[in-house]
Amino acid sequence: MRHRKKFNHLGRKTAHRKAMLSNMASSLILHKRISTTTAKAKALKMYVEPLISKSKVDSTHSRRIVFGYLKQKEAVTELFREVSPKITNRNGGYTRILKTGNRLGDNAEMCIVELVDFNETYTSEKKSAVKKSTRRKRGGAKKADVATEVKAEEATDATEEVTKKEDK
Template structure:
């Protein structure tokens, strides 16, 4: 029975699993994103997020604790210098898992696990969407007030101009398919 067993063993013994997660954590810190299976990514997320939280406090003790898990000086240095500075104001949720489909050989679900603050494409898109949202919110109250001020006069004038503009467009669209059908019938005959 597996009562209360929340950890995914990933088909490995304890020492092998710890070594694999430490290696994956070092790779994630150094490369900022890695491609792996969904099960390993979820296990890695629970392994690395407490270490990143520990890295926010740059003390000798916290460096030694993190080094005890990672056993890689370069990864610990990178974590405390670059990663910890970028995520200093984020209260958790330092990683993102993006599913990429299945692996060809065994149909395992694959994903991309990455550090959230290091994806420049998503950060740029988020900044653009925030700018676009603020522009829309500023303009929308002005449009409402202008239409409320004089709703009767512009609507009467706008209707005849719209109908005259739309009629020639409809006639042109109707005449073009008729020409193509005539040419098609001539080719068949």
């Protein structure tokens, strides 16, 4: 019986599909974000999340199992050194799929697949933006100096008025 054996074959033979998913998973681990079609992204999510769960236990056995799927030594070392320490507290859902619209050529639905803990816009707190001064040719600095002098004069005038009122 073939109960519960349904998944997307992506229009490819078994060997081609496994090689494609292996390459996509390695690219995702190395680059932390890739752009692909939605169907491939969903298949990739089912393929890569168990591998990321395996990487939580850093043993020779789990490294060999993951290498059997990824077939790239650099991707395996990146997974065990960089990715697994960040996801130790997470129980699942290591990837995020963000839909980006349709592709112009064939109108295929495109998306971005990324590792959840490596997106700085969602994970990090808002940092205070340091304003970078722009350099202008014509007296931009002079105008700024004049503006600060005017503000300083207004502040001294205001303090003089306050002291005059207190004296009365």
